[in-house]
Amino acid sequence: MDAKRILKEHIAKIVSLTGEQFDYVFSHFKPQSYKKGQTIIGEGDKVDCEYFVLEGCLKSFYINDEVKMFILQFAMPTWWASDYNALYNGTKATINVDCITDSQVLCLSSADREKLCSEIHAVEHFFRWRTNKGYIASQKRLLSLMNNDARHRYEELMALYPALYNIVPKQLIAAYLGVSRETLSRLYNS
Amino acid sequence: MDAKRILKEHIAKIVSLTGEQFDYVFSHFKPQSYKKGQTIIGEGDKVDCEYFVLEGCLKSFYINDEVKMFILQFAMPTWWASDYNALYNGTKATINVDCITDSQVLCLSSADREKLCSEIHAVEHFFRWRTNKGYIASQKRLLSLMNNDARHRYEELMALYPALYNIVPKQLIAAYLGVSRETLSRLYNS
DNA sequence: CCAACTGTGTGACCTACATCACATTCAAAA
């Protein structure tokens, strides 16, 4: 199992922890395996973990009243996913997280994250940095959504994450871009 | 001048600092005054500060090739604004920040923020928390943009920040919602 | 006081994208 190595390298890109510190941090992560299609967080659930992807691919998404799906994020290896709103506010999940492919994740409870953040300054720094990156990416996506048409957004996404093209069904890509699957289909067949 | 009190109370909501610590933190903030319409960050500028609003109202926005404006954020008192992408990556500004009304702000350089974060654990915690809130808000806005029509988004915004209605010209509200000013006008006259 | 500008309303038209309906392909399950 090299879950440990993957997480270690991921964290080491941002902050340096001693071997001992990292072992301690790592001891709070619970490995889990999920099958393709399996739900990790379902609407209405109590949310107390966030998930670090080791292998596979997750999606976090919202389903509206007309049962239409909107994808907030695809989570590939070394990405994090959860319903952060529910996680931080202690409310029930409104966002779902499930598996696009068979996946291996490390699960960290919110309580443990806060404990680690307060015990080890560098860990707090790491999580600040991570959230920051997410925030900036989210702002960019907002702008792109307002500014660019569907074709442009599609090309942007494919340029940024070409791997998605092979792994993720096109209707999910449409749900991420905020267009219907029919429109997306017409876009790239021309 | 009670800039100090305003910042103190703002931070105290999240973390507790000793009087001494706070004085030290505060000494890194530079007060500035701006007139209505004045530019704080312009496209192409080198960005090295973020701004904490004491009084007045700022907007952060992007202008596209067709000279159309998209507003990322309105910043009212106790809110923060900057081009965070440029600030964290050391690139030139692509986002503008300017004043909707005469404004008073406290300016904190990125270097000082990082220094304070590394010197005082609680400050790092504060900034993690702040960014986290921003991230969650940004996700919500993304979903709303994909999910809801213009009228719904308008009502949502007015419910969340009724103060904006009086302070901010409607064309700016339109630029925030991602609709044309004409469409917005038609929406609330019916 | 008038000029100039900035903000807002409203009509006529246009377009990107949604929706619905059905056909087709492909993969999993029985």
Place this chain on the structure above:
DNA sequence: TTTTGAATGTGATGTAGGTCACACAGTTGG
């Protein structure tokens, strides 16, 4: 192998919202 059901393609049609054009405030400044 056959069956079932996802995932995709494609046509016909509807609609929210964009764009352009112009009229009419309300404010600011000379």
